[in-house]
Amino acid sequence: MSSSNEPAVAPSATVAEIAVALPVASSQHELPFAVINGEAYNELPSDLYIPPDALEVILEAFEGPLDLLLYLIRRQNLDILAINVADITQQYMTYVDMMTTMRFELAAEYLVMAAMLMEIKSRMLLPRPPAAEEEAGEDPRTALIRRLQQYERFKTAAEDMDQLPRMGRDLYQASADAPDRKLTRSLPQVDLTELLAALADVFKRADMFENHQVEKERLSTRERMIQVLDMLSHRQFVPFVSLLKVEEGRLGVIVTFLAVLELIKESLVELVQNERFGQIHIRVAGGENQHTDTTESAELNGQPVELVVD
């Protein structure tokens, strides 16, 4: 074959050139496989190298038999409604043959379409009695046209959709840093009953381990203990009598006294007396490590001597 002497043609041919060249003839007769430099080929030259990938690309460019048919119709600048079934069938078959020749794994749909085209073609060639025509119902060609039209409108819709501005390609969500969430974090809400239930649970649990006797607490004493500690946290020495408030009456004095006793018992405070029958001062326990401080302030208060009463 002469073409074998023109190595430049096929190997260097671009995919597009092959695609255009392949179905070029619309002759009713033997359809050449390809026309290269005006020369028609009816079969693949045995020594012609078309990279299999290239052909696959061409064939994969078609989204099925309807797409291929549409392509063939458009190539002839024809309206779908004006297709010449015989022509199109022939061209279609050329493609299908080519796919087979290339051992391209042919989707079954292509063969179904081929059969349908053949059927339409044969029906149009064979004259039928008018009665039979009525029974036949819809013209198979009409059905094919309808499918082609249907497919084409969605094919176009897909193309249109691809043109729509799209997030991440043409548009971006505009965002800015949100305010610090800590600014408005809502705090847990607690109901007093919840708190008491939690405490009751603790007791229940504790009861399981030990037969602990929980005495009736004097909360007022506890509270007074905290008040005393609070007072001491600001000053080193506080005169004991200053804790006793006349307006609280006898009960208040007792509560304070009990609170101080309890604090002493728990080694939280110490009583300090600088001389016999002198004023009793109270201070936070463990003042030794703040000894200098304590002494200084004591000196400032005019109580240089300290006596620890346990």
Added chain:
Amino acid sequence: MYIAPELLRRIVEGALLAANQPLSEDRLLSLIDAAERPQKSELRIALQQIAADCSGHGFELREVASGWRFQVSEDLAPWVNRLWEEKPQRYSRAALETLAIIAYRQPITRGDIEEIRGVAVSSQIIRSLTERGWTKVVGQRDVPGKPSLFATTRDFLDYFNLRSLDQLPPLADIRDIESVGQSLEESGGVTTAENTQPMAEGLSTEPESGVVREAEAEVDGEVDQAEK
């Protein structure tokens, strides 16, 4: 008692920018204490004003299916795109066609899609559209095999910058099959593919031709069907 209009505008702006996703009008209103919460009409006025304020800026306010969002203006894409190394994802024709068929013909089964496309639809395509959050199964058709019915999602509309399905480009019309005989005589009749482009353009400006109106009617019918 209503919140001051200026504060309302600022809250809406702040919320839309902080949210990083569209917010519905109800959601926006829910940010304001019931005692001060304005009417929806006041919110709309605020939104209009915000939209107007965007003019001349690099962003705009847009209503899409799931609400309002600020978005970067489309004409800035050439520059803004350089922020990212990767090119935005492209979708295969098969995927786009499948998506388009679902969008215009929902709810629809895979079999229906295959019928229209003339080829099998790979599960891979269906899966990736679903994973992307663009399509979802909305039920089963009551026929043997109970095939799943697919529909598009709100995210799909958001992604394509649409408020509702009827904002999709109109489907080309199908000419009456009865005219086939006639058309056979005519040569080089106007093809459907050729007239779709002007249609899309026509919609964005003024639908003046009869063709466009036909197309719109067609689409409305389709979408109505889809919504049922």
Added chain:
Amino acid sequence: MYIAPELLRRIVEGALLAANQPLSEDRLLSLIDAAERPQKSELRIALQQIAADCSGHGFELREVASGWRFQVSEDLAPWVNRLWEEKPQRYSRAALETLAIIAYRQPITRGDIEEIRGVAVSSQIIRSLTERGWTKVVGQRDVPGKPSLFATTRDFLDYFNLRSLDQLPPLADIRDIESVGQSLEESGGVTTAENTQPMAEGLSTEPESGVVREAEAEVDGEVDQAEK
């Protein structure tokens, strides 16, 4: 030759809003073709103008360590943060137990609490109660290690609407949880912050009217709901 100032402003706005992270000035300039790329000084002018344009809006332009970014104005946090409003958090059982033990046994060390509860008390719990302003350190016990002594605060009393710790139900009653509700009723309804106000008012004005009783019933209802 430089890009037009208005376009530059729009590109910067668009890029900063799209980027979702701060962008440095170099990065911003890199978005523009070298041929049109302005001087940094021009970019700064653009940034200044953008910042100025933000005034009165719900967002502002800020320069942070890694560059420029838009951020939602902080004064809008009360509204904008509702976008993420979580269900009000709840304190863990361990936290409630710890708080209750501190309330009844103050001043108390962490070790004491652990002994009563039979399990370790995490620092996290102590910290959160202190941050909440309900507990405080009132001293150290004079034993090796000088453990902190915890007590409840005035805020704690205020929150639970107690005048003093005396108003807490006696421990003995709490041992029998069934009686808790009762003892609360006896002590004059010292339950939650919400319910005492109306009650107190009702009582101080018309202690005998049916209105008061209605109010009480309603309050009880609220408390029940809150408990669920």
